[in-house]
Structures are given as structure tokens and as C-alpha cells.
Amino acid sequence: MELCLKQIGSRSKYVKVATRHCQLPKGHSGSCDEFPYLKHLQTVASKVANKVKRDSTMTTGAAWKSTDAGPNRILRWVMLLNDEELMSYGLNMQGLKPQVVAKLREKAATYDDCVNVAKKLTWYVYQMPLAPRPPNDIKEYLESHFGEMQAGSTVCGVCRLPLSFELFEQAKRGSAPIETCHLDPRIHNAVNVRFAHRECNIAQGDKSLEEFYSWIKGILSRAGKL
Ligand SMILES: [Zn+2]
Ligand SMILES: [Zn+2]
Numbered sequence: 001m002e003l004c005l006k007q008i009g010s011r012s013k014y015v016k017v018a019t020r021h022c023q024l025p026k027g028h029s030g031s032c033d034e035f036p037y038l039k040h041l042q043t044v045a046s047k048v049a050n051k052v053k054r055d056s057t058m059t060t061g062a063a064w065k066s067t068d069a070g071p072n073r074i075l076r077w078v079m080l081l082n083d084e085e086l087m088s089y090g091l092n093m094q095g096l097k098p099q100v101v102a103k104l105r106e107k108a109a110t111y112d113d114c115v116n117v118a119k120k121l122t123w124y125v126y127q128m129p130l131a132p133r134p135p136n137d138i139k140e141y142l143e144s145h146f147g148e149m150q151a152g153s154t155v156c157g158v159c160r161l162p163l164s165f166e167l168f169e170q171a172k173r174g175s176a177p178i179e180t181c182h183l184d185p186r187i188h189n190a191v192n193v194r195f196a197h198r199e200c201n202i203a204q205g206d207k208s209l210e211e212f213y214s215w216i217k218g219i220l221s222r223a224g225k226l
Helices: 036-044 046-057 077-080 084-087 098-106 111-126 134-144 165-167 199-204 209-220
Strands: 178-182 193-196
Touching: 036 046, 036 111, 036 134, 036 209, 046 111, 046 165, 111 134, 111 193, 111 209, 178 199, 193 199, 199 209
Parallel strands: none
Antiparallel strands: 178 193
């Protein structure tokens, strides 16, 4: 599918870091839209649509409160800038703890990768058990990017158990039982991204999924469970 890709304005102070683009099909009617495939979710489950947008474009926010702990959430593509460029936006990376800098830098991703992650996550959302059905135009749009969708087929990226859409509703103290996960936590792109149970994502931690599985396998083997 060829996309419109006309430039979209933004009021963000980081507008110069990356140009945002219309993601509607080329030659579309009506106004340009950066997240057209989220329109339906926005009306039936706005929390989910906002989570998809946030997780795909922003670094994850830790419980960072002190000044040397760094910004809470920031656009992932801003983290591609070097220290000097970030200083011009008032972000002093050298004043942060090295672990914080490493974490932030690890979350960096290009604008295009973030846009494709948002599309891929939406594709997964609609395939969760108990998910709302996508309107045909959105279904076709997402399928043209990632292939045919099968209702109810989305599983946790880590434990492979079905991941119910209803889990999105069960947020406790701001932390939902569903999180975005990565096969390799250091790569944020459409191929590498999944949803996972929060507990599974926490268990995987900084390991790649392969490293995590062999770690578990080693434990089970030593414990005589294999
Ligand atoms: Zn457009
Ligand atoms: Zn799981």
C-alpha cells in the first residue's frame, strides 16, 4: 500500500528532530492523519489507543523523581540526538546517572520505526481474544502491512498464553497487566515488538527472549524439572 506521507505539523518542541508524516493511503480524501488506523480504537477503547501511541513513540517512564534521574517520558527519536544536541533542548545527559543514560539510549528509535511499531501493535490488539472487531478499512490497512489477521490469535510474546483484550481494563495503580515487550529489549521496531503479560515482561528483564528461554531451561534442568 502506498502512503500519502505528507508532512504533518506538530506543536512539540522537538518538531525539528523528525518530520511527522500522514499514514493514510496515497490519494486519500479528507485531512491527513498520523494515526488513522487508531481512529476506531480511539472511540471504543481510548485507553488502549493511547497506550499504543505512547508505547510506540515514547521511552518508558520509570519511577524517576530526582533531577539526576532524567526525563520521565520522551520521544524515542529525540534519544537519537547526541549529548550536545540534547543540551540545546535543555536535556543535560552528562548530569544523569550512567545507568539512566544507558536505559534512555537503549530506548532510542527512528520516527519511522516508531510509526511501524504503532501499526504492528494495533494489528496485535485486534487479534486478541475478546478484542473489538476492526472496521473493514482498518482491517485491510493493517493486513496490507503485516498479513492476514486471525481473531483471538494474539499470545503473550514471552509465555505464549493467549492475551485477552480485557486485561487492558484491569489497570491497578497505573500499571496495566499488559505491557509492550521486545524479543530483543534493545531493538524497537515492528519485527521485534509484541505484547506480554506484565509479569512475563518483568521476568524477561534486559535479556533477549532467546537468552531468557535458555536461562529458564538451565534453571529447570538444574532443578531436575526437565
Ligand atoms: Zn495525507
Ligand atoms: Zn505471559
